[in-house]
Amino acid sequence: MKKVTAFAPATVANVSCGFDILGFAVEEMGDKVTVSLADEPGVRVVRIEGDGGRLPYEVDKNTCGVALKAFLAAIDYKGGLEVELYKGLPLGSGMGSSAASSVAALEAANQLLGNPLDKKALLPFAMKAEGVACGAEHADNVAPSLLGGFVLIRSYHPLDVTKLHVPKGLYCALVHPHLELNTADSRSVLRQQVPLKDAITQSGNIAGLVAGLYQEDMGLISRSLQDVIAEPSRSVLIPGFDEIKSAIKEVGALGVGISGSGPTTFILAPSREVAERASEICQEVFDKIGLEVDLYVSAVNTKGTYVINKA
Ligand SMILES: Nc1ncnc2c1ncn2[C@@H]1O[C@H](COP(=O)(O)OP(=O)(O)OP(=O)(O)O)[C@@H](O)[C@H]1O
Numbered sequence: 001m002k003k004v005t006a007f008a009p010a011t012v013a014n015v016s017c018g019f020d021i022l023g024f025a026v027e028e029m030g031d032k033v034t035v036s037l038a039d040e041p042g043v044r045v046v047r048i049e050g051d052g053g054r055l056p057y058e059v060d061k062n063t064c065g066v067a068l069k070a071f072l073a074a075i076d077y078k079g080g081l082e083v084e085l086y087k088g089l090p091l092g093s094g095m096g097s098s099a100a101s102s103v104a105a106l107e108a109a110n111q112l113l114g115n116p117l118d119k120k121a122l123l124p125f126a127m128k129a130e131g132v133a134c135g136a137e138h139a140d141n142v143a144p145s146l147l148g149g150f151v152l153i154r155s156y157h158p159l160d161v162t163k164l165h166v167p168k169g170l171y172c173a174l175v176h177p178h179l180e181l182n183t184a185d186s187r188s189v190l191r192q193q194v195p196l197k198d199a200i201t202q203s204g205n206i207a208g209l210v211a212g213l214y215q216e217d218m219g220l221i222s223r224s225l226q227d228v229i230a231e232p233s234r235s236v237l238i239p240g241f242d243e244i245k246s247a248i249k250e251v252g253a254l255g256v257g258i259s260g261s262g263p264t265t266f267i268l269a270p271s272r273e274v275a276e277r278a279s280e281i282c283q284e285v286f287d288k289i290g291l292e293v294d295l296y297v298s299a300v301n302t303k304g305t306y307v308i309n310k311a
C-alpha cells in the first residue's frame with residue numbers, strides 16, 4: 001500500500017452549553033486527505049484544492065502538516081509522507097474546518113503505516129494542530145470528527161474523552177450564512193470570568209443535556225440547550241440570531257445555538273422533517289437581512305473519520 005485517502009466530517013462544537021467540552025459530528029460534509037509514502041524524509045503538503053488558494057502549504061502552518069509531524073515524532077517514523085488536501089468545508093464557518101483537515105490526515109497516515117496507534121490516541125496530535133489554526137488546543141471539534149457521535153471532554157489535563165449515546169431520530173440542521181468568523185477572534189470576545197450563578201446554570205444544562213441524550217428525552221435535551229457563557233458575547237456577531245432563536249421553536253425544533261465559534265447556527269430536531277422546516281425558517285430570516293446561506297440537514301454521524309480509498 002502506497003497511499004490512503006480518508007474523510008473526516010464537519011462537527012458542531014460546544015452544542016450550546018458545552019463550551020470547549022462537547023461536540024458532535026455530522027454526515028456527508030467534510031474534508032478529504034490523501035497521504036502517500038515519499039522517498040524524502042519528513043512531511044510535505046503537495047496539493048490543496050477547494051480552499052480558493054487561501055490555505056498555507058507550509059507544513060508548520062497547515063493543520064494536516066502540524067498533526068502529522070507530531071504523529072510521526074510520537075511513533076518515531078523516519079520516512080517521508082506527502083499530503084493532498086481536498087477541502088470540502090468552508091473556512092471560518094464554525095463547522096470545524098481546521099479539525100476535519102488534521103483528523104483526515106491522521107486517519108490516512110495511521111492506516112498507511114499499519115495502524116500503530118488506535119483512533120483515540122491520535123487526538124493529541126489533532127489538538128496540537130487546532131492550537132496552530134486558532135490559538136487554542138480545544139478538542140471539541142477534533143474529538144467528534146475523529147470518533148463520531150457526541151463526544152464529551154471531561155478533562156483536558158489529563159485528557160479524558162468519552163463518547164455519549166446518540167438518541168434515535170435526532171437530526172441537526174446547519175445554516176451557514178456567507179460570513180466568516182475567525183475562531184481566534186470569536187474566542188477573544190469571551191469574558192474570562194464567569195459569575196457563580198452562570199456557572200450553576202451552565203452546569204445544570206450540560207448535565208441535563210447528557211442525561212437527555214442517554215434517556216432519549218427530547219424535552220430535556222431541548223430545555224438544556226442554553227448557553228449563558230459564550231453565546232451572549234458571540235451572538236451579536238451573527239445578524240438575525242435572536243430572531244431565529246424565537247422562530248424555530250414554533251416548528252417543534254429542540255433548540256438552536258452557535259455552531260463552534262460561528263457564524264453557522266445549528267438546530268437540533270426530533271426528526272428530519274422538523275430539521276428541514278426549521279432550517280427554511282432560518283433561511284427566511286437571513287434572506288430578509290440580505291445574507292446568502294447554505295443549508296445542510298443531517299443525522300448525527302456516529303463513526304467519525306474513515307478511509308475511503310487505499311492504493
Ligand atoms: N488545513 C488547514 N490548515 C491551516 N489552517 C486551516 C486549515 N483549515 C482551516 N484552517 C483555518 O483555521 C482557522 C480556524 O478556523 P476553522 O476554519 O477551523 O474554524 P471553523 O470552521 O470556523 O470551526 P470552528 O469555529 O468550529 O472551530 C481559519 O482561519 C481557517 O482558515
Ligand SMILES: N[C@@H](CCO)C(=O)O
Pocket residue numbers: 013014019020021094096138140141183186187230259260261
Ligand atoms: N469551543 C471552541 C470551538 C471552536 O469551534 C470555541 O467555541 O471557541
